[in-house]
Amino acid sequence: MSVISRSTLAKAALGPLAAAALIAVLAAGAIPPYQAYSVGLAAVYTVLVLSVGLLAGWAGIWSIAHPAFFAMGAYFAAYGSTHGWSLEVVVLGAMACSAAFGMFLGAAGARFSMLYVALLTLAFTMVSLEVMGQWTNVTGGDQGIAMAKLDSALGLGTLASAGTQAQYVAVGAAGIALAVAALARPSSLRMRLVAAKSHPMAARSIGIAPEAQSALAFAVSAAFAALAGVLLALVVGFVSPEPFSLALAISLIAACVLGGPGTLLGAVVGGAYLTWVPTAAENAGVPQPILQGVVLIAALLFLPGGVVVFLGRLARRLLRRPASQPPAPVEPPEESPRPVPAPEATAAELLRLDEVAVTFGGLKALEGASMSVRAGETLAIIGPNGAGKTTLMNVLSGLVGGGRVEGSAQYRGMPLLKSRATARRRLGIGRTFQHAETFPELTVLENVLCTRRRVTAHNRARAAALLERVGLAHVADRYPGELPFGLHKRLDLARALAEEPELLILDEPFGGLDASERTLLARQIVRQQQRGTAVVIIDHVLDDLFAVAHRVVAFDFGRPIGEGSPGKILEDPRVRSSYLGEGGARDELPRRDGTERAAVHLEGVDHAYGGVTALRGVDLTIAQGSVVGVVGANGAGKSTLGQILHGTLPPTRGRRAVGEELRSALVPEGRALFKTLSLRENLEVAAYAAGIKGADLRARLAETAEWLPPRLRERMGVPAAGLSGGEQQILAIARALMARPDLLIVDEPALGLSPAMVDEVYARLGRLAREGMTVVVLEQSLGRAASACHEVVVLHEGGIAVRGEPADPLFLARAEQAYFDGQDDFDGQDDAPVAVAQS
Template sequence: MKRGQHIFGVIVAVAVLAGLASLLGNDYYLRIVFMMCVYYLCAAGMNVLVGYAGQKSLGQAGLFAAGAYAVALITTRTEINPWLALSLAAVVSGICGVLIALPSLRVKGPYLAMVTLAFGIVVEKLVGEWTDVFGGAQGIYGIKPLTWSGQPLTSLQWVWLGIVLCAVTHLLLRNLLQGRFGRALLSLQADEIASSSVGVRVYRAKVIAFVVAAVTCGIAGALVAQQNQYINSDFITFHLSIFILLLVLFGGAGSQYGPLVGTVVLTVIDAALARWPSAQHFLYGFLLLFALYVMPGGVTGLLSKWFRRSIPASDESSASAAPTRIGPQGEGELLVAQGVTKNFGGVRPAQNVSFRLQRGHIHALIGPNGAGKSTMINMLTGLLDPSEGSIKFLGQEVSSRPVHAICRMGMGRTFQNLRLFADLSVLDNVMLGRHTRMTNGFLASLFALPSARKQEAATRARALQLLDLVGLLHLAYQPAGSLPYGLQRRVELARALATEPQLLLLDEPAAGLNPQETAELGDLLVRIGKCGVTILMVEHHMDLVMSISDHVIVLDYGIKIAEGKPAEVQANPRVVEAYLGVDEPEEALVAT
């Protein structure tokens, strides 16, 4: 659905829901609807953190408390306008999100969940026992509610406000998640190494996800405190963190409508079981396990398989002309490696290796298994730091730079073992390659400013052109992981080309390909070279190496043993010895 149509649909939905709410004369039912809005705010932000970035958090109750107690302290101790206090509570919650992200992101998996759980428990104990500030079980009274025309909002007006806030949150997050930042967050969940290799700043993206989740949860907490005009420690429990996580997992993590489905269903169940708290806790635990093990895609995940996208005709026409230029024109040295050495304890996969790569050439780095070829590629791209030596790209030292910074400079790569974002479409994989070439920031993406929409359209057009170049345009909307192995190799190649590299590093691009696919790959690499891209490939297929390479470098046990044109290297005795070995002298055989 186009953006304008979606906005119109949301406005219609808001009007319908507001009209239906006005028909509810019972404050109890209005309260249930209001809590649906509150829980949706929590779940929508949590979905960014869990469903997109893949960061499991059990500390959302602490962030809920940050918003609730911030607005409580501000309105009871100052004369600040309640609407401004709500905004300040969102800021306070965002700051708390940064504070919890900084230590949490040094760990992964279950350890991350434990760190966030510890944060939630600390906040729960803090508001419960620091009575001088937070009131403990007695709580804070006299919180100023939001007003309209000088009068506190009625129950119906609170519902209207909640519906509007939910609609605005949905639209803003949709803008964010359907563009550059959404793809970046999804790539983190799939493979952080591959994500950084296409220019995503992994740590920064995770912090953004934590802040988004914190702000929405903090606003939800502030709304509850202002509507009740009261808050105490009973609101802040571990049960709340589990419930917010369950809203996302049950509805469908990673789906923009999953939080809505989970919120509506579980809020109704919560209200129905309010008289039996023990039954509530049992059901939540059961549903959490059910969502994790039986229905990992949630309710929306079960429905999504019925919807398949085909490539629009407009996309076919926009990709009708394959790109003729990727890298800039020029001559001379592009990369210089001087005395590069890598030590892993007593193992030295690279020993004083030096070579120079010339612009416009196809270079090959060959050698027997264990010669240190992949280690060298990883040092060139920043995944490994050399123990000694210098690596200069475009005249600048890169050996101490992070992976995403080296990618931004103009160095793209593929991996020996495929590192595709398998659950994303082929098109999204290639568009991710353009991440570092897009200049729209967080706010421009959040509000879908014209600059961000222009960048997105240009990125899409370029990705389609590159897919046309590698012969995969007709598969643009297929999940990348569903393609045959040979086609997945091409997707990874197109993604690397989308980074607009001056130097393209290919780590065994023909691995697993049959002879016909290998020959087609060779033709494709020659075409890519003519597009202005310098290539350095690690490869074991000697037919491919000798047929397309301009320059060959040979390693053996981490030592460079030969370098030159393919024919020269092929005739080098040391290369023949490294690959084939040498026969023992006849005298030695007789002696044995």
Template sequence: MVFTRSNLVKAALGPGVGLVLIALMWFEVIPAYQAYSVALAAVYAIVVLSVGLLAGWSGVWSVAHPAFFAVGAYFAAYGSGHQWPLELVILGAVASSALMGAFLGYAGARFSVLYIALLTLAFSLVSLEVINRWTGVTGGDQGVAVSQLDSALGLVSIPSGGAEAQYLAVLAAGIVLAIAVFGKSTGLRMRMVAAKAHPPAARSVGIAPEAQSALSFAVSAGFTGFAGVLLGLITGFVSPEPFSLGFGITLIAACVLGGVGTVAGAVVGGVYLAWVPTVAAGVSVPQPVVQGVLLIAALIFLPGGVAPFAAATARRVLGMSGRREVGSEHDAEHHAGEEGAPVAHERDRPDDHGHDGPVQDDREPLLVVDDLSVRFGGLKALEGASLAVRPGEVLAIIGPNGAGKTTLVNVVSGLIGGARISGTARYAGRNLVGTRATARRGLKIGRTFQHAESFSELTVVENVLCTSRWVNASDRARAAELLARTGLADVAGRYPAELPFGLQKRLDLARAMAGEPVLLILDEPFGGLDATERRLTAQQIARLRAQGAAVVIIDHVLDDLFAVADRVVAFDFGKPIGSGTPDAILRDPQVRSSYLGSVAAPAELPAVRDSGTAAVAVRDVSHHYGGVAALHGVDLDIGTGAVIGVVGANGAGKSTLGRIIHGSLRPSSGQVVIGEGDGRRIRASLVPEGRALFKTLSLRENLEVAGYAAGLKGSDLRARLDEVAEWLPERLRGRLSVAAAGLSGGEQQILAIARALMARPDVLILDEPALGLAPALVDEVYARINRLARDGMTVVLLEQLLSRALTSCHAVVVLHEGRVAARGQTTDPLFAERAERAYFGGATEAVLTTGLTIGDVNKLEA
């Protein structure tokens, strides 16, 4: 909790306004008949605040709060009838409501938002039934009176329905609002928001979403129970009517109207609930109609709520932008730590024969993975994985897409739900298999995520602070120092979505470093970064190594990865296939084969006729996803009838280029020129990576859906369906009524291609058609693709395996980090070696291939 001047001023507003209102009521400036409405609005403000903060901080919408409200009111009635002291009544109401709320929060945490809402609905309905039947306590439909409550300390005596009860309600509301203001700066709120925003990332820093849900629900329910006691005191009578299901829905409407999760919005919502019956009576319109009109108007014209709109308007009028423009990530480069931090270093390496030898003989391994296997149903994601990591060592894990790398680190991180795991992963002598993910922070294990997963509703500094359970001045000082060291000090008060991607990746790293990890797992830390950003990241990794931390890195940017790695372990098809120094690992034939593929016999491709025009021309195309650069200045001509291979490691930009050629993605800059054939614009179809079939539909229905999308119907659709069915192998033609989920992987890939053919495309784009298939099925799929090429189809093949593209295409383009690193024709005996160097080495190969234009394949062959 932070007691800054701003916080103190904001918090003082609640009790201050409450005291002013009490004075106005005391001196009857506010008439007695209006004083009751003021007190009622104060009580409702507490309830709206409880519901709104639960939704805003934890993402849970509850219709159970009328039940907690009723618990407090009936506690007041029962307690006053049995001469309980005021303090005992309040304590009993708060504790009972909090316990029931904690149960709902914990039970609902494992479900979706919809199911939590249904759970709270069921609880509310059960509570109403209990109220109606437990007549000895509640009076049933007749209700029960509330009499005087006296303090056990002799401080106050509160007769029900009197001015004292009204004063207490107003002052209590002011104090609750002040508590909420201070609560916004606490670790409690940060951890609740983090658990809501990204549960896996929250678990990685020691935050259990179930516990946060239970805690937030308990606190919210407790304050609502307290408000129920105040309601009983100011009304002097409690009956079931105020606690109906309709009131629960009206509470949610009041939250939305005022502004979800805002303190000022709770006041607006409380006023709305207290005075809307009076307004409805004054205009002679039913209350539900007035409520509906107000809510619809707010949703249309003030979607954020009245309070946020008023605050934004005030800032504009006063000329307070409240935020500075964020600069480039390079503006903060000089804050990223001491300059000259070493990246390359002397290493005690294992031998070059693939043996997983020790880096330093005098150090025991920190992490030992032994014969680890992971299955998801019938899919074996990891098999017999064994490796060791020592303190002060940087271990790189490489492998093609689907090799099992992420599965391995997810086991170590504890983020591997729904899997059957065998083998062990021992960290500092403790087996991590079966250990809760949230325990990793206490064990000093940290991790980052591939896509810089941050807590979007927390500021940069709060993303770091939320890793502490109780945030104090020391935590804030350490967070400030860490942000300065990682170059984030200038953007500490901003939200992640406002930052460029490079700074978001740096924030992910800073959050992982906040726990001072002994073992740090980095998932693609170099992905999507430019050269300067990658250098800064490498400096941070080198500094962590120098401090004695063990670092495990997964990445596809091999040149940057190998610059910081002591040792490399390569995986393929869920198994380790090689281990050694960075210099030695890529000389391993099995490792090279996993990336580049095995050399196969060249396919019999038809000669390409010189048409003089390109089917598709890509001109200086670049593309960004937010702050992530996926493509840089790509030029490519696809000749009619050619088979063009676009090759690169995972993340090189192949899929982005394929979608741009297809037309389903508009590039950030540059131009795509579509040619014409037979007097019409050339059509393109895309077979996406992973196939994206409609698994519950039959083969015929999958094809029909594609036909409908292409504008076919009636006899045209039936004729085209028959044509495409003839292209299918016999075993699929006889199973058109079978659900697509029942096919093998290779059969599903063939169906995905057939579905793309329903549109009668001139250009067929295939994204990783062999991904995850057995060799025999790969051959069958490529035989089908070659048949299309021989029939005159223009094919763009997006492939990870270079050897497959070299044997299946007329020409190949190698992408590296979104740039064309090499290009040439596959009949050139020298091109394969250049393409291989470009695949691993990147842009340096562009110099070697200057003057080679892939352009039209006819020109290449000439």
């Protein structure tokens, strides 16, 4: 059975108790009749604002359709009262009819962005109000329709309209509506709505369909809006089109923003605002639209969370100190985790993939993926960036998006690829995400509970036990944004384990964790092995990954290229080549005599994103006129180092020093071109950003165009989206050259390119170096960097593991070892200082 805490019941009782007290005041005549009417009207608007505010706050949907639902309830009541319908039929009929339309709008709008949902609901309101205006036999058209009395079919008496009795009913109904909302707040309904709003992809991975949640939220919200319409007809005693104009939709949004979307007291504030703003505008001598506009602008600028949220924060600040960061849990001392032995070769297969391929348009992200996983086995997937690993994870969890999936996959002997993502959770598949995609508006406990359709005492106890097991019990009531990164990752894992999956998919779980956190995570994986859970895990922290894996499959360019045990897989030449690249002949580079001045110097540089350490203790000097390759696996810190060298990202700690008047340019990973703009326009945008105009711009365009290959010079008016990947990379470099930089930093220039295009891109970078430009290449391929650079720096987990000149015959062997484990165990010294990363 569902569990409702005493505190929840106490909060829910406040609405009816306040309504009862207000009714007693009204009945005692303490409020003048004209003010009593306004109180009844405020109660009506409270229900209406509540319906809009909870839809926005819990489901993230801003609706302009609610004036139509409001009118639907009012006309339903007026028509029913004149045709002998009972009170119960009027209320239930109005709410059911509006809920049906709301469900349609929610299901249809779930496929679109917020803008299109607004347009859809706007169109619905316009059509609905026009139909009501023209349907004169039912609505009376512009003349309106009078409200008669309503008899109760349950023997509760007769309810007359436009009197004190109707005002009492409106106030009582508002109190009950607030109580229902208070009871729903800690329920799974609200949690799943918020989860679907916060992160649709993560919600799908735990069995929540955002489309179904949107439809449900809209249906319930529309039903409450129709109830408010019935109450309006009772309080006013007459229904005409005037109160239901589009201006009401704008006023509703303003009232929600003012009170606070998703808050119960905010609905009361919004209801009072809608009731008394006409009087306030009249007293101030200001047109009502102007006053509403000023209030809305002020609320957005100074009270973005609403009056209620602002006052709540202020009260907490005055009554107690701000909450401190949660203390780290005390972990029981245990030995380093030892994986459970691999299952026998004869063990039943839990999962089998045969020739699975995924294409996005003309891009093949995965091809010929065939593999199997036995029950209780931990399978590691490795490969360089862009190898197709995450695409494979998305295939298993049904989150491929717009990709086309071919081939076959059997899970427990049943076809897997045709099942929806939300159904795979019920099949026993759980997953985590690379960046720990949790739901920020839910507490740690709610992040786990939202995996259940109902919050029962049993489910709450199981969730609490799971949090205790993963070391999160001490932060159960905190929000994810209050947690350090390591605990954030644990929460992602806890949510994936909430329903005890048979197959657990882990996407880079070790990334960004320190040594102790990685040990704790490995311990959790071993516990799942002991429970018989099959685990598929991808990561770039190979030493920790191999410590828990039974078997390893290596991918490159979307295809499996090798399979073996953790101790043998890196001995496969194809696997080593996929990470390190082919050496080849060294390109001719300008000679250095060691007297070059420093272009950029970094000293003791650290950088962290929140709780994630990306760089630590980096000391690096880039000499003028040199070509420096910074290599490392994905997540080693290359892109962060590139941004700090460029100057766009200040280090968390340490110092960056540059030469006089150094101009630098960065070509980011993925190129970041403006795809809809032509080649010329892409270059012009860069020139405008550098302050180049007029004749200088034309001269710079001509100069840069000469650097481009002829096939691109002839297509300067073609949109960048029409270029191949290699041509886009060349254009991205040319765009950076528009500023005539002294230092050019290129992030992953070979990513996703064919070998021929890689050679062309590097040849053009070499040409720039021979012309005197300083070039830094951020690259995964050690071999490519060694053949094209004066000096190579190997990053491992944010620190410089080793650096040196590729001409040194011992350097490549040292660099290979440092690339994978960060250790430099070779004797001998190179000319550059070596800093070994601390794991």
